[in-house]
Amino acid sequence: MTRRLRRLVSAVVVFALASCSNTDPATDGVLNVYAAASLQAPFEEIAAEFEAAHPGLSVQLNLAGSSDLATQIIAGAPAEVFAPANAATMEQVAAEGLLASPSKTFATNVLTIAVAAGNPLGIESLESLTEPGIATVLCAPQVPCGAAAAAAQEVSGVWLEPVSEEGSVTDVLGKVSSGQADAGLVYVTDVDAAGGGVDGVPFDAAAQAVNTYPIAAVGSSGDPASDFIDLVLGESGQEILSSHGFGKPAQ
Amino acid sequence: MSLDFTAHVPARDFNVRFSLATGETVALMGPNGAGKSTLLSVLAGLLRPDCGSATLDGKTLYDDGEWLAPHTRGIVLLAQDALLFPHLSVLENVAFGPRCAGVPRSAARKEAHRWLREVDAADLAHRRPVSLSGGQAQRVAVARALAAEPALLLLDEPLAALDISVAPMVRRMLRRVLEGRSAIIVTHDIVDALLLADRVVIVDGGRIVEDGPTRLVLERPRSSFAAGLAGVNLMTGTTTRDGLRTPGGVQLAALQDRDLPAGEEAAAVFSPRAVAVHRLRPTGSPRNVLAVTITDLEQHGGRTTVRADHLSAEITTASAAELDLLPGAEVYFSVKSAEVEIYLR
Amino acid sequence: MTGVYSGMPRWLLAVAAAGALFLIVPLTALVLRVDWSRFAELVTSDSSRAALLLSLQTSGTSTLLCVLFGVPMAYALARTRFRGQRVLRALVLLPLVLPPVVGGIALLYTFGRQGLLGESLRVLGVDIAFSTAAVVLAQTFVALPFLVLSLEGALRTAGTRYEAVAATLGAGPTTVLRRVSLPLVRPGIVSGAVLSFARALGEFGATLTFAGSLQGVTRTLPLEIYLQRETDPDAAVALSLVLVAVAVLVVAVAHRIHEGNAP
Numbered sequence: 001m002t003r004r005l006r007r008l009v010s011a012v013v014v015f016a017l018a019s020c021s022n023t024d025p026a027t028d029g030v031l032n033v034y035a036a037a038s039l040q041a042p043f044e045e046i047a048a049e050f051e052a053a054h055p056g057l058s059v060q061l062n063l064a065g066s067s068d069l070a071t072q073i074i075a076g077a078p079a080e081v082f083a084p085a086n087a088a089t090m091e092q093v094a095a096e097g098l099l100a101s102p103s104k105t106f107a108t109n110v111l112t113i114a115v116a117a118g119n120p121l122g123i124e125s126l127e128s129l130t131e132p133g134i135a136t137v138l139c140a141p142q143v144p145c146g147a148a149a150a151a152a153q154e155v156s157g158v159w160l161e162p163v164s165e166e167g168s169v170t171d172v173l174g175k176v177s178s179g180q181a182d183a184g185l186v187y188v189t190d191v192d193a194a195g196g197g198v199d200g201v202p203f204d205a206a207a208q209a210v211n212t213y214p215i216a217a218v219g220s221s222g223d224p225a226s227d228f229i230d231l232v233l234g235e236s237g238q239e240i241l242s243s244h245g246f247g248k249p250a251q
Numbered sequence: 252m253s254l255d256f257t258a259h260v261p262a263r264d265f266n267v268r269f270s271l272a273t274g275e276t277v278a279l280m281g282p283n284g285a286g287k288s289t290l291l292s293v294l295a296g297l298l299r300p301d302c303g304s305a306t307l308d309g310k311t312l313y314d315d316g317e318w319l320a321p322h323t324r325g326i327v328l329l330a331q332d333a334l335l336f337p338h339l340s341v342l343e344n345v346a347f348g349p350r351c352a353g354v355p356r357s358a359a360r361k362e363a364h365r366w367l368r369e370v371d372a373a374d375l376a377h378r379r380p381v382s383l384s385g386g387q388a389q390r391v392a393v394a395r396a397l398a399a400e401p402a403l404l405l406l407d408e409p410l411a412a413l414d415i416s417v418a419p420m421v422r423r424m425l426r427r428v429l430e431g432r433s434a435i436i437v438t439h440d441i442v443d444a445l446l447l448a449d450r451v452v453i454v455d456g457g458r459i460v461e462d463g464p465t466r467l468v469l470e471r472p473r474s475s476f477a478a479g480l481a482g483v484n485l486m487t488g489t490t491t492r493d494g495l496r497t498p499g500g501v502q503l504a505a506l507q508d509r510d511l512p513a514g515e516e517a518a519a520v521f522s523p524r525a526v527a528v529h530r531l532r533p534t535g536s537p538r539n540v541l542a543v544t545i546t547d548l549e550q551h552g553g554r555t556t557v558r559a560d561h562l563s564a565e566i567t568t569a570s571a572a573e574l575d576l577l578p579g580a581e582v583y584f585s586v587k588s589a590e591v592e593i594y595l596r
Numbered sequence: 597m598t599g600v601y602s603g604m605p606r607w608l609l610a611v612a613a614a615g616a617l618f619l620i621v622p623l624t625a626l627v628l629r630v631d632w633s634r635f636a637e638l639v640t641s642d643s644s645r646a647a648l649l650l651s652l653q654t655s656g657t658s659t660l661l662c663v664l665f666g667v668p669m670a671y672a673l674a675r676t677r678f679r680g681q682r683v684l685r686a687l688v689l690l691p692l693v694l695p696p697v698v699g700g701i702a703l704l705y706t707f708g709r710q711g712l713l714g715e716s717l718r719v720l721g722v723d724i725a726f727s728t729a730a731v732v733l734a735q736t737f738v739a740l741p742f743l744v745l746s747l748e749g750a751l752r753t754a755g756t757r758y759e760a761v762a763a764t765l766g767a768g769p770t771t772v773l774r775r776v777s778l779p780l781v782r783p784g785i786v787s788g789a790v791l792s793f794a795r796a797l798g799e800f801g802a803t804l805t806f807a808g809s810l811q812g813v814t815r816t817l818p819l820e821i822y823l824q825r826e827t828d829p830d831a832a833v834a835l836s837l838v839l840v841a842v843a844v845l846v847v848a849v850a851h852r853i854h855e856g857n858a859p
Contacts, residue, residue, distance in 0.1 A: 067825070071829070135725065142824070167823050174805070178708060178710070296764070322765075334757055348766055351766035351771055
């Protein structure tokens with residue numbers, strides 16, 4: 001009874017969605033790329049390059065938190081390329097048998113200490129965050145940047161007492177740029193994308209808590225999807241990524 | 252003098268002054284919109300007048316710039332609706348005034364019981380206001396007002412909202428408790444004025460037009476409102492050798508036991524029952540004849556009142572039918588000079 | 597009442613039913629999605645219990661503050677007239693229609709460490725940043741208008757006639773307020789407080805922006821649900837159901853008080 005009702009409800013929802021958007025990848029000339037929000041800047045450039053090389057094909061970028069995207073894909077969203085911000089999220093989608101090919105690592109990212117522009121408190125290392133009176137904000141361990149922060153603390157043996165564990169990088173940056181907090185651990189690329197409001201202070205343990213970005217084709221996607229992945233992994237894609245602060249994956 | 256009072260509201264052309272002796276009850280009457288309720292609100296302190304002044308037992312209620320808050324005046328206002336506090340029991344309602352005056356709870360309750368007995372409502376003490384009938388609620392409201400021991404009690408049409416079957420009992424109770432109290436009662440009912448008040452003050456057009464003992468005002472009305480209350484026809488003008496001449500030039504003859512000085516302001520009254528109605532101008536006998544246009548006919552029992560503006564005639568319904576009277580018809584009212592009484596205003 | 601002609605067109609009923617379904621079906625879907633085998637374990641975990649407790653504490657405190665400040669505000673708006681009153685009322689009610697995030701940002705620039713009042717507060721030794729007090733501030737900010745709005749309406753409906761009677765019976769303004777005005781609008785205060793509590797309980801955006809998120813300090817139930825969604829959707833669903841249950845309970849209790857109070 002319960003299951004039947006649930007199926008009925010989802011049937012109604014699917015019908016409602018289907019009537020709003022055409023989801024057939026073969027005919028509409030649109031490539032649906034689901035990518036982590038942190039990839040916005042480089043992926044917009046890569047998409048432009050891809051469109052230039054493939055006349056008649058346009059790239060639709062769906063940029064959001066990695067776990068949101070995974071939830072959408074598992075629920076049947078018409079993704080053709082998936083590029084989350086960590087391997088664990090990719091594994092969730094893989095576990096549902098939704099990947100067309102094994103995922104490949106295309107970029108890395110390292111943590112940095114985000115501080116107010118000009119670093120007025122003179123923060124130099126993880127240790128300086130343990131000084132009394134310094135308000136540090138981290139991501140919650142449940143989200144990728146928080147997991148990385150936990151790993152960095154493990155490696156360095158420096159244990160931080162955050163005043164807040166935020167749900168996203170944006171919230172951490174917001175607290176630092178508004179002066180509510182003195183420092184926060186975020187990715188190098190996040191500081192890069194945040195503009196002038198915050199500066200990044202590199203620290204040693206960061207190199208041992210590297211985050212990797214995987215990419216894979218989803219479902220029954222065709223050639224355009226693998227072409228896009230090739231572009232990302234290829235020389236020009238890697239150049240764009242590194243210009244935005246991303247690292248190259250270890251070979 | 253217990254109360255001395257002037258109120259002047261230029262914007263509404265309202266200019267009234269009167270006084271009230273200690274223990275005196277005055278009925279305040281007048282047409283709708285004459286400002287009677289406004290006057291009570293001003294006295295109670297619920298409205299601030301533009302100018303004027305009032306003193307109660309030597310205490311200034313208001314004067315230019317000065318103004319006493321309502322709770323310090325010792326004046327209680329009893330309205331048409333009982334307005335018992337719905338969240339308090341009857342007893343607590345009545346004890347409200349004493350409690351505000353600082354009487355301890357149990358003493359205040361004792362007083363409340365006493366006042367409830369006074370208004371024949373002792374058995375209602377533990378009821379909730381919502382469960383009371385209109386008459387019961389008004390009794391309790393009276394007890395609540397009296398329990399506050401006001402120096403002056405204001406009653407704004409206290410019987411108007413009551414059933415016609417209940418009003419006489421409440422009126423009798425009011426008559427008993429108002430005895431010897433300073434009170435002003437606004438009413439439309441002449442019976443209230445006669446039974447409850449020592450004096451009647453009539454306000455019309457923002458002025459006091461009558462002020463005197465109730466019986467005298469009804470016997471010798473000087474205003475058309477008082478004449479209407481007394482149920483008599485009133486015409487005003489100046490005295491002549493044998494009667495009265497109105498500003499409109501109508502001459503009214505009257506038989507007088509003593510001569511009036513000529514050229515004085517005077518009023519002439521005569522009963523509607525003394526008026527005869529004619530289709531054609533009557534001739535012969537020495538009558539006062541007035542040409543009028545019927546404005547309204549009102550039948551009650553075997554008699555019909557024929558109204559022509561502010562004059563009226565009361566004739567049998569049979570003769571009204573015989574004369575084929577209709578509103579708009581031009582007829583003649585006649586009244587014997589022996590039936591007309593003239594007095595100086 | 598049976599058989600009384602209502603004059604209601606049938607199609608209206610159909611549209612009304614569709615509207616009701618729109619509200620009811622999502623709640624049903626949520627209940628259907630609950631993993632009952634893990635439910636008890638999920639809602640009694642340390643983090644869940646801490647979040648629920650914090651939510652109840654902060655919402656309770658916010659409701660208290662709402663009553664404390666909202667009753668005088670509603671009273672002033674309902675009983676006085678002054679220049680600019682309409683503008684003031686609109687400003688006071690603004691948080692009702694403002695996105696909570698905007699409220700959070702506004703609070704940040706007022707009570708934040710570098711905000712308008714934050715510096716002076718810090719001199720006084722008060723640091724609101726990342727404290728439970730910040731959560732209470734955020735919740736009060738979004739919930740206060742609910743109390744003001746519902747109580748102002750109740751006060752206007754009640755009118756001033758009873759208050760005038762009380763004054764002539766010798767009651768000073770404070771006595772009138774205590775013994776007449778407030779008891780008369782008690783249902784309005786209760787329903788306003790319930791609305792405020794419910795709004796405070798559901799507050800998310802302003803809290804996230806202004807107060808941060810730390811277990812037992814600033815991470816209320818909605819923030820916990822949002823975070824759990826990242827890794828354990830089942831836990832998020834289970835906690836959502838708890839929040840729904842608390843909301844239903846609050847509404848039911850308020851309804852009872854209201855009914856019991858009606859004449």
